[in-house]
Amino acid sequence: MSGNHIISVLVENKSGVLAKISGLFSRRGFNIESLAVGPTEDEKISRITIVVNAEIHSLEQVVKQLYKLINVIKIQELDPSNIVERELVLIKVNADNSTRAEILEIVDIFRANIVDVAKKSLSIEITGNSRKIQGIEELLQPYGILELVRTGKIALSRGSKK
Amino acid sequence: MGKITGAQMLIKCLKEEGVEVIFGFPGGVVIPIYDAIFDSDIRHILVRHEQGAVHAADGYARATGKVGVCLATSGPGATNLITGIANAYMDSVPVVAITGQVATDLIGTDAFQEADITGITAPITKHNYLIQDIKDLPVIIKEAFHIASTGRPGPVLIDIPVDISKGMIEDNIKVELKLEGYKPTYIGNPRQILSAARGIYESKKPVIFAGGGIVSSGASDILTEFAHTLNIPVITTLIGKGAFSDADELSVGMAGMHGTKPANLSFTGTDMIIAVGVRFDDRVTGKLSEFAKNSLVIHIDIDPAEIGKNVKVDIPIVGDAKSVLTDLLGRYKELVEKKGEPDRKEWLDYVMALKKQCAFKPGNEPESLKPGYIIRKIWEATGGNAIICTEVGQNQMWAAQYFKCLKPRTFISSGGLGTMGFGLPAAIGAKVGCPGKTVIDIAGDGSIQMNSQELATAVLNKIPVKIMILNNGYLGLVRQWQELFWDKRYSHTDIVDSVDFVKLIEAYGGVGFRVTKKSEVESTIKKALEIDNVVMVDFRIEREENVYPMVPAGYPIDQMIECE
Structure with a gap:
């Protein structure tokens, strides 16, 4: 089964660890769709959320190879049906007097925020899952998206289990 | 403080x-x-x-x-x-x-x-x-x-x-190990071990495939006991050479591109591979889709990432070879007690017949200087008790084929990376670690030149390793490929008379001999072993001798080119 898989990797928060992980992906021929890193509730530990496009057999290999890295503490493959996933996106879109109102309406429907207003553009902040982000992107496309930046997906499994 | x-x-x-x-x-x-x-x-x-x-x-x-x-x-x-x-x-x-x-x-x-x-x-x-x-x-x-x-x-x-x-x-070195992300699994999962024992018991044509993991885990003794209790033939990898005695009746030798015929054909015939501490390298499996098509695979390895990496595995067991084999033997013996010995005579007879058919038959050897003859004479002179290091190429494959290793840690060769120039420095290291043992580097005239500067290290530090060069004036394994698959276009593989090896070793303060006739082989090896110094012997072997059998790259493992 090919497709996107979300893996959550807990690592020791030490220098060089991210390089070791990203190096492993390229060296073993795996593609990273997105990657987000940050500290966790424990400052000595960071969480890396990686979205990887791979067949299920290759995914098993990548998880096993990741486990071999000494600084990797724990790896979870997150089940997409039982997680909360979010991504934050900033979109700068063309907007003039004739289109501004329409764009604001879209922003409203998607419960996004306007974070910057200029004469010829609007900057929009939106968080959500992939579908929501894809939705607003498609609707804004006709106005001309000037720039777009995404944080990469982060996710946690639902319920109290760690 | x-x-x-x-x-x-x-x-x-x-x-x-x-x-x-x-x-x-x-x-x-x-x-x-x-x-x-x-x-x-x-x-x-x-x-x-x-x-x-x-x-x-x-x-x-x-x-x-x-x-x-x-x-x-x-x-x-x-x-x-x-x-x-x-x-x-x-x-x-x-x-x-x-x-x-x-x-x-x-x-x-x-x-x-x-x-x-x-x-x-x-x-x-x-x-x-x-x-x-x-x-x-x-x-x-x-x-x-x-x-x-x-x-x-x-x-x-x-x-x-x-x-x-x-x-x-x-000045205080009291420290505690805290490696949260590093906890290797030593003990195999009991349920997996039980299902492996059952699988082996049910199988009609099992083989053991032993690799370097046996050597590093110190599992040779238990492997020998295991093989003899179950009466199963044992195939080794290059790095697994010595993990199981080549002289054991159940040994069928090394498998792979230049493996023995009985080993390669056993892989085709088997219905159950018990792989221990191996990684199913492409030089062993040949064409992967054809490899052991009719066989179940039990794979025992301490590295979970090796299991299922190349070959589909039916019963994976993550653990230390020694520990898992001990447990597996225990479970197997219980099954035999309950149900009686399984009958595998037909399979064993088949493998043993293959082995007999391919065994070396003395008496019909040519007069020219052949590498196989030299290595057999080295074996005889040392009683098989030397540590053999090799360079990489034909010399390495001949050493693996002809030197019968009896114990683990006596065959030291660059397997995975295939590093020319490995043998001499490795022999120096082996001799420093085991000063009481005879350490021999079986070399080629190409490889030895990649790190020959270490002759100085050996001589000056009084590390009396013996270097036996199988000198054919070619980068021989590449030349062999060129002969067989590239229309004999020997592009940049002829290195004949690069250097006078006798003068070279003498320049460093060691002792050198040149051997051009079969009749000089035995006495020169004897002399080389007796001299308490670094000795280099330049054996001028037949130039275009090939390593056989050979499975061409990408071919199934049972399709071997054999010596005419």
Whole structure:
């Protein structure tokens, strides 16, 4: 089964660890769709959320190879049906007097925020899952998206289990 | 409590780890470390090139089972280690490589002799460290030795900036290991072991496939007991040579591209492969989709990532070879007690008939100088009790085919990486680790020239290794491919008369012989072994002798080209 898989990797928060992980992906021929890193509730530990496009057999290999890295503490493959996933996106879109109102309406429907207003553009902040982000992107496309930046997906499994 | 320098602390920690010898080469940023070595009773062997140091540490580790240690300076010293580190990584050898680094405040500035060696070696080390705080030094040394020698062994590199080795630290090395992300599994899952025992019991045509994991886990004795209790033939890999005695009646030898016919055909006939400590390299499996098509596979390995990587596995068992084989034998014996001995006579008879058919028959050998004859004579002269190191190429394959290894840690060869120039420095390391044993480097005239500078190391340090060059004036294995698959277009493989090897060894202060006739072989080997010095013998073998059998790359393992 090919497709996107979300893996959550807990690592020791030490220098060089991210390089070791990203190096492993390229060296073993795996593609990273997105990657987000940050500290966790424990400052000595960071969480890396990686979205990887791979067949299920290759995914098993990548998880096993990741486990071999000494600084990797724990790896979870997150089940997409039982997680909360979010991504934050900033979109700068063309907007003039004739289109501004329409764009604001879209922003409203998607419960996004306007974070910057200029004469010829609007900057929009939106968080959500992939579908929501894809939705607003498609609707804004006709106005001309000037720039777009995404944080990469982060996710946690639902319920109290760690 | 008093203070000592980082370098002194390093030496103290190495002694704490039981290090007796370091192979190394000095340079600017490791002068503080060499200054500390000057006062220490750790033996330091000065090599002539850093690649020699890391291969020697590798050979030492393979021969003794201890961690091999090498030391090099920053920049070019460190980068010269790379081939040797990759070599140790591919063959899972416990090596700790220590490199000097420019001072911490210069890192990243392209300083003189700066190289990002932790970045460079990340893909070829089990783990590596750049020491950034002198306080971390003792714990890093402890971790490095622990990681290198436990689980699936492998090389660990420690990069030490010069200000850290010159800095001062409390003279206290009491540290605790805290490796949250490193917990190798030694004990196999009991349910998996039971289902493996049942699978083996039910199988009609089982084979054992033993690799380097048997050697590093010290599982040779239990493997022998296992094979004899079950009465199952044993195939080995190149690195697994010696894991099971080649002289044992159940041994069918090495499998693969230049493996024995009985071994390769056993893979085709079997219905159950019990693979232990192997990684199913492409040189062993041949065309993967055809490999052991009719067989179930039990794969026992301490590294979970090896299981299912190349070959589909039916019963995976993650664990240490020795522990798992012991448990598996126990479960199997219980089944036999309950249900009686299974009947596998037909299969065993078939394999043994293959073995007999391919066995060496004396009496019909040609008069020309053949590599097989020379290696058999080396075997006879040493009673099979030598440590054999090899270079890479035809010499290596002939050594593997003709030298019958009786014990683990007696066949030392670069398997995974296939590093020409490995044999001589590895032999030096093996001899340092096992001074009481005869250590022989079976070499080719091509490979030996890749690290022949280490002849100086051997002679000056009185490390009397014996180098037997099978000299055909070619880069022989490549020439063989050119002959068979490239229309005999010998592009850049003819290296005839590169150097007078007798004069070369004499120039270094050793002893050299040249052998051109079959009749001189036996007496020259005898002389070479008796002389208490480094001896190099230049055997002028038939130039276009090929290694057979041979499975062409990408072909199924049972399709062998055989000797006419």
